Amino acid sequence: MAQTTHPPGTGGHAASGGEGASRRDFLYLATGAVGAIGVASAVWPFIDSMNPAADTLALASIDVDLAPVQEGQAITVTWRGKPVFVRHRTAKEIEEARTVNLGDLRDPAADDTRVKKPEWLIVVGICTHLGCVPLGQKPTDPRGDYDGWFCPCHGSHYDTAGRIRKGPAPANLVVPQYAFTSDTAVRLG
Amino acid sequence: MAQAHAPQFKNPVVKWIDSRLPIFTMLDHEYNQYPMPRNVNYLWAFGAIAGIMLVIMIATGLVLAMQYAANTHIAFESVERIMRDVNYGWLLRYVHANGASMFFIAVYIHMFRGLYYGSYKAPREILWILGVLILLAMMATAFMGYVLPWGQMSFWGATVITNLFSAFPLVGDPIVTWLWGGFSVDNPTLNRFFALHFLLPFVLLGLVVLHTAALHVSGSNNPLGIDAKGPQDTVPFNPYVTVKDGFAVVVFLIFYAAFVFFAPNYLGHPDNYIPANPLVTPAHIVPEWYFLPFYAILRAIPDKLGGVLAMFGAIAVLAALPWLDTSKVRSCKFRPIYRQFFWILAIDALVLGYAGAMPAEGVWLLVARIGTAYYFFHFLILLPLLGKLERPLPLPASICEPVLKGGGRVAAGAHAKPMEKA
Amino acid sequence: MRSLKSAILSAAVALGLAGAAQASEAVHIPKQEWAHSGVFGTIDKASAQRGFQIYKEVCSTCHSAKLVPIRTLAGIGFSEDELKAIAAGYEVQAGPNDAGEMFMRPGIPADRFPSPFPNDNAARAANNGALPPDLSLIAKARVGGEDYLYAFLTGFEENPPEGVTLMPGMNYNKYFPGHQVGMPNILMPDGVTYADGTPATVQQQAHDISAFLTFIAEPHMDARKQMGVKVILFLIVLAGLMYATKRKLWSTLH
Ligand code: HEM
Ligand code: FES
DSSP states (O other): OOOOSOOTTOOTTOSSOHHHHHHHHHHHHHHHHHHHHHHHHHHHHHHHTTSOOHHHHHTTOEEEEOTTOOTTOEEEEEETTEEEEEEEOOHHHHHHHHSSOGGGOSSOOOGGGTOSBTTEEEEEOOOTTTSOOOBOSSTTSOOTTTEEEEETTTTEEEETTSOEEESSOOSOOOOOOEEEEETTEEEEO | OOOTTOOOOOSHHHHHHHHHSTHHHHHIIIIISOEEETTOOGGGGHHHHHHHHHHHHHHHHHHHHTTOOOOTTTHHHHHHHHHHTSTTHHHHHHHHHHHHHHHHHHHHHHHHHHHHHTTTSTTOHHHHHHHHHHHHHHHHHHHHHHHTTOBHHHHHHHHHHHHGGGGSTTTHHHHHHHHHTSSSSOHHHHHHHHHHHHHHHHHHHHHHHHHHHHHHHHOOOOTTOOOOOSGGGEEEIIIIIHHHHHHHHHHHHHHHHHHHHHOTTTTSOGGGGSBOOTTOOOSSOOOOGGGHHHHHHHHHSSSHHHHHHHHHHHHHHHHHHHHHOOOSOOOGGGOHHHHHHHHHHHHHHHHHHHHHHSOSSHHHHHHHHHHHHHHHHIIIIIHHHHHHHOOOOOOOSOSSOHHHHHOHHHHHHOOSOOOOOO | OHHHHHHHHHHHHHHHHHHHHHHHOSSOOOOOOOTTOSSSOOOOHHHHHHHHHHHHHTGGGTOOOTTOBGGGGGGGTOOHHHHHHHHHTSEEEEOOOTTSOOEEEEOOTTSBOOOSSSSHHHHHHHTTTOOOOOOTTHHHHSTTHHHHHHHHHTOEESSOOTTOOOOTTOEEESSSTTSEESSOOOOOTTSSOOTTOOOOOHHHHHHHHHHHHHHHHOTTHHHHHHHHHHHHHHHHHHHHHHHHHHHHHHTTOO
């Protein structure tokens, strides 16, 4: 049954030539272009539906009450599905963070660029190596060689300003966007 | 299939792949050179339209599935979250929900096209049966999809339809319990329906591939119902039919878009915006419109098992159609008597659909019974007899010259406008 | 055959009409004029804002709207600061705190409207056994939509017609299915004092609250219709081009 020969005069694009052909080419082009625009714009809703939804975005900032956190203590809060470390630093810890020679750091950053108030260090608790959560929040946790955090996955050590000091991680713990809304409250995000 | 016309590919990469895995040759053969009878009308576009609908359903279904949660506690809310919070979620959901209806519209027209032009007859029996299987898979998919939003209609539709199986003696109740995964429609049921609703469209896709493979063996039928006799009777699929089908698809999309954007809930039921409540049945439970004729048949029989059998029977007779219709002539154009009965069947289907939406009592019950009786009469008695009794009109010698050989009557009776030849 | 075909067509049309007729059931629900109806209609934001005032002061004493985040109201023209103020006017449960207890805090726009009762049973107990339905989707969950809501809210009758005996605690409503409803007539002339000075007739209130409920049932309705106009215009252009291409192409066949 299957016929594969073209009927005479219907050989695809090789028809009658001249003016008719150019008008047809233009039509093909215009139709193809408009169709392509249609398909391309129809694709966008599918892609965009996978971006954060309105409820996710609306919860993107949260308020944290710092009043109960005593000096030397730390709390972990969840923000955008990630742990955020809030540490109420002691004078000794602040001192340690400030006196480091920046030239010795893998990812140099002065302590005052990483805090808004010296006693409060707020960082995203995710190791910049491959995404584990470093230890050091609980009093019983190991805090590494620099009194900050120690990542058990591949042995990264962070100091009391959350800066990488030793181990495979390439960068300091990330400081999230935040602002103090009062002396004892911050808004993350 | 003849490999005589192996195409020459210019692109070296295409050429390299094709000489090792001839997918391009195959595509060229099946969708580029595939000879299409040149007299097909726009009813032949509904296959392509149904195919596009399947693609749209799978694409939207996939992104919906990324947001939907198949748990009775949060399913309803997760759909509302799609509607309110997910970027373009309302669009994707309305495209999917109305898409089910559009898919059925396309497939029903496609089927009635086949009925009118005798596309189920030899050598296309397997092609037709694959089509009936596609219809069944669609029905199962759509039914389970409608359960997912977990509204009142979802819940009670699922309850009623799964209970159909309890009609079977002995095995009935255990089957229903097994379907439910419990003692009522509940979380396990919702969960498995979601898994199956995700899976079945891909089974459907496989069936569609087989359906087209079978089509490309026998070639497409046409309004005259006679075989193409040579190249003068056909045109290559691409570009002639691709462009024509493309136009039809776009027109269909306009119709579809009108529902999605301006009446997105018209084909749905308000009760499905009420969360499922196992303690309260809504006053009128009706299935989605595309199930109504079958639902009418179910309710027309005053016996539980009988009703269920009749309903499944209504689809089974379709599968047996190639052998029930004894006429050798395919197209209705040359069957003056059958042509009348075709339209009566079409009306019967609409009437059954209407009766299915009405309360099953009084005059509507009677209408449903008459409609059901006629439906089976048409397929089981009329068609076998008519093939023997009817005298068909003379068939034209070929697609190219129907008017010359077939006489004026054919042209006058031609319901479908033959292809214009500007 | 012609006549058969037209019979089919008219049957199809009749089906459509009857489908619509079936929707309105026994009682006829009068249609109202809505700014948001039709292809080009958009929500009347001022009306919906007044409707919100009624929801807040009247409806929400019994009904929840628990699927609706407060931030949704940005869609009827409330500014971010107004939303914060509206949200802060609600107490929402939060917690557990470090002591393991739930506590109340002022709402934020991301919160959903708090429900008047902790659960359905409490709602029933406080309402004579009747459960006030959640209002988040009510405009889409009732046959007749916003027209029904308007009819229902203005359809209470002090005295039931002859021969109807109301059950204890029930009220007569012309449009409620079955006519006996647990909810009392709550819209009174000047029952609210509109912030924008609009005279608060019962009709005005019913109109405004229905507009508000339509909005919260489908906050993206305006966007949907606006996109629809563009999509359909685009498709018509594409269809025209496709048709021209098809004509041109098939004209080369002899
Ligand atoms: C043959 C193709 C399909 C048909 C006929 C179909 C049909 C339906 C129907 C009727 C609904 C209920 C719509 C409503 O009223 O809300 C639905 C919902 C749903 N479908 Fe499909 N569907 C198909 C393919 C798919 C596929 C391939 C997936 C996933 C990959 C999918 C995922 C979903 C999801 C997640 C829902 C629930 C969300 C909602 O209610 O809108 N569907 N489907
Ligand atoms: S993830 Fe922390 S050291 Fe590798």
